[in-house]
Amino acid sequence: MKKLLKSAAMAIVLTAGAFTGAAQAEGEQFVWISHGPDSDSWFNVIKNAIKVTDEQLGTNTEYRNPPTGDLADMARIVQQAVAAGVDGIVLTIADYDVLEGPVKDAVASGIPVVTANSGTIEESKSLGAMLHVGQPEYEAGFGAGERAKAEGVTSFLCVNHYITNPQSVERCRGFADAIGVDLGDQMIDSGMDPSEIANKVKAYLTANPDTGAILTLGPNSAAPSIRAVKDLGLDGAILFGTFDLSPEISEGIKDGTVDFAIDQQPFLQGSIPVQALASYVRYGVAPANSIFTGPGFVTKENIEMVEALAGQYR
Structure with missing residues (x-):
């Protein structure tokens, strides 16, 4: 898994532009903001992906969410991240109208934004995000x-x-x-x-x-x-x-x-945005297009192959 993730990180950089020299910085402060309440175990894979990616890239990504799933609370978390001057923001577009103002403020302040999981490519572009990573x-x-x-x-x-x-x-x-x-x-x-x-x-x-x-x-x-x-x-x-x-x-x-x-391969939704932000902050390069992580179908024919990874990587 670690070798695969390192290869994926290199692929993002190489497809976006020439990879030159060592990283300009490490320890960047990112925040990954989801709409999932504390009770939603699905986001555990996202959290694991963030942890693995941080360990490999030397980034520091804080996962934050509204404990009850309240979207107004989610918007306030975005505002707090902007006020803290983080190096990059990842967020789900749970409700475009609720999040539009805070996200556009983040972009206007010079903070790069990647959207993931929920939302559409069109909404992501309208918000001024670099790209969207998720399932249509x-x-x-x-x-x-x-x-x-x-x-x-x-x-x-x-x-x-x-x-x-x-x-x-x-x-x-x-x-x-x-x-x-x-x-x-x-x-x-x-x-x-x-x-x-x-x-x-x-x-x-x-x-x-x-x-x-x-x-x-x-x-x-x-x-x-x-x-x-x-x-x-x-x-x-x-x-x-x-x-x-x-x-x-x-x-x-x-x-x-x-x-x-x-x-929808949530591990990729958690990891790729952090990779993209690190590449952008360090080298000024980013993927030119949004990235689809699904859909894929799991049935009786392939369940044995994927079930051992559920909850961590699938």
Whole structure:
């Protein structure tokens, strides 16, 4: 893994411009700001990627997030980073309107910004960021919907545990468009509490017994939804797709409850922005284009290869 990361770091520099001489500085202070609340374990891979990358590049990157997922709090974290005069900022575009002012202020003050994970390339460019590193959410949802359509699915439930993030809705909308139906009320605001998620999924499936598929948007909604499906005796009888990976999702794929997981490779989302900022601050070079890290699909055919890495690198 370390050799691969070093190769990736060198590739970023070499594709952006000539690599000349030793680093001009080390110990740069970066901040990586996510929208994920403390309860969201998915960002553990991001945190691990930051740690590994800092160790290899000699950078100091602080991971920060709003503890409850409050986006106004996230905007204040951006403002605090600008006031502290950090050398670079990475952040998720959880809500463009909320973050626009603070991020544009950062760029205007001369702080380089890379966006990652949530958001679009267009939004990233509009904010003045150097590049965006992540998965195109609508396209990922559309790809999942194509798989569902091929299995004859014409109705579904999208379990959205973070509905305040507009990009989460894009996942559900892409799924609906690929199937060829309106999203309508097929998306529910499940909240983050596991018991509430399971109860809401059970209630929906009971009220809509002809539902052909379930799409969950990450481990927070996937694990309770898996339990709900099993409690109703629908495991293996309803197509189940999810975003991201976790031990519960991996087990669901192996036992046939989950048909596929969409892997957006969060390790790359955590690491590449730090590499790009270090290259820019030290050498004045950066990748010319944004970088897609997904989607990739994990199924029974390849789960054995990736499950051992879940939670750290996948």
